[in-house]
Amino acid sequence: MFRPLELFIGLRYTRAKRRNQFISFISSVSIVCITISVMALITVMSVMNGFDFQLRSRILGAVSDATVSSIDASGMQNWQRALEITHANPHVRGAAPYVDVQAFLQGRGSSGAMVRGIEPKLEPKVSDFSKHMVSGQFDSLTSKSWNILLGNELAMQLGVSVGDKIIVIVPQLRATPFGSVPLVRSFHVTGIYSLGMHDYDANLALINMQDAEALRSLAGPTGIRLKLDNLWNAAPVAHELSDKLGDIYSVRTWMQDNANFFSAISMEKLVMGIILSLIVLVAVINLVSMLMMLVTDKQAEIAILRTLGTTPRSIMGMFMVQGVLVGLVGIGFGVGLGSLLSWQLPNIVDWIQDVFHVQFLSPDVYYISQVPSRLEWHDVLWVTVVTFAFSLLATLYPAWRASRTQPAQALRYE
Structure with missing residues (x-):
């Protein structure tokens, strides 16, 4: 089956056993960090949606x-x-x-x-x-x-x-x-x-x-x-x-x-989304480190590809494929685990309260005595798009550095 050269070599680099096992470790860490940040962002957004829905339904039940x-x-x-x-x-x-x-x-x-x-x-x-x-x-x-x-x-x-x-x-x-x-x-x-x-x-x-x-x-x-x-x-x-x-x-x-009340909830949800998006950005920085080390590790292979006529744009595409693949794996696990956690969060919180005999939201203080969660798929889509955009941006600089590799300098000591 025909595949573009950039996709073929990028996937090959991903599956191949690297000489430097530390790069594999950093790659795994990048996936784990992206997964945790996406999962946290989806869960927090679902909890905010749950509070908004509960307050809105209770207020509009009387108003x-x-x-x-x-x-x-x-x-x-x-x-x-x-x-x-x-x-x-x-x-x-x-x-x-x-x-x-x-x-x-x-x-x-x-x-x-x-x-x-x-x-x-x-x-x-x-x-x-x-x-x-x-x-x-x-x-x-x-x-x-x-x-x-x-x-x-x-x-x-x-x-x-x-x-x-x-x-x-x-x-x-x-x-x-x-x-x-x-x-x-x-x-x-x-x-x-x-x-x-x-x-x-x-x-x-x-x-x-x-x-x-x-x-x-x-x-x-x-x-x-x-x-x-x-x-x-x-x-x-x-x-x-x-x-x-x-x-x-x-x-x-x-x-x-109730304009001020619901505006405050919307603003709080927006601020929480922005803050957690920064956590996603921090997680993606590990992706930059992994790709930079991979570019250094593959200097000789890049030089050989350049001498065979591969263009700098193709070299750049090969490393972008690998970086985007790591981001997609992290996003996939994060969306799956985040959706599952959001779905079962009220039951998990109830179980923790029963086992440890604690009450997170006292009915004497708060309007809502249980932690609500409402998973909305447009939020999941927004998180997926933002995280993918961050992952794509993270691959640009390392891929550009790879495309600037000079064959003569890279092969001088080979």
Whole structure:
């Protein structure tokens, strides 16, 4: 089978037993270093993707993709029309009205919290509260029942459980024969949920929307929360809805409400990728050393090839083949081991925690108590391309030095 001369001799040099065994050792070290650096880069990128996915899914489990709200503090007067307009958009998969009430809750303990009024039949279309019930029933929030659902951490702060009563105090004064007093209402705790996010588990309670309207004396909901077919369509959908709804409504997206948070995660992932890419570059330096020693070891063979008419470009190609081959072997092992490690990392971490009785991510401190990992193939492709580019660049100088070999000087003492 026909093969180019450069490829044939380059592969021959790779398979042949060298006089200097130290070169073989350096070549093996180069492969191992590239493998470890690629494996580390893929694993770290997968962990960063896992944290990003977990935080995004948990936050968006409580925060809608987009929110339509009224600029009037008294509530949305004609919210049914706004609901029809939002449903007419092809990207909207669900819409649910809500009422937010800032209140003070008192059980055996006390805590301030946001009390959100929802429609139990519509809310599952825009949030995941119904999927994260620890105890009780999500459907218990019927109109005028004065039932309430609490986050697990908020329930602990109040010292209550399902079946207990709590007092909700709304900072809205009303006139009585004894003067102005805040609005006070008793609620039955009929359910406890756990989203796994401290901000929502400790600071949010759910009641029926009609009960919330009665607490705030509103003529309509505070706004409408939307679920889209693709969360990345939030910005254009918000712009389109703003044009149709008019100036009396404002439309905000999850990107606007959490832009700094997700930007910080993206920046952290980028910085980690750049730093670990430098580790790959350091690993590739061993490849330069190996090729430089190989060029010195093969001076006589290079001179003979030059006297037979081989061009400097062909000589350069022969050594580039060997350097690229070492890089490809390292990349292949690194991608395989890195993908396997990323896939099994949560199980490995759990095993280490069970065997050594340690907890890497305490649930009392971190939003996520387990090390997540999410392997994305575009990251693997990016790592492969970058490492291959580094390996290719590392071969250029040694191959160029080989192509500059003068036959007469190289064969003078042979």
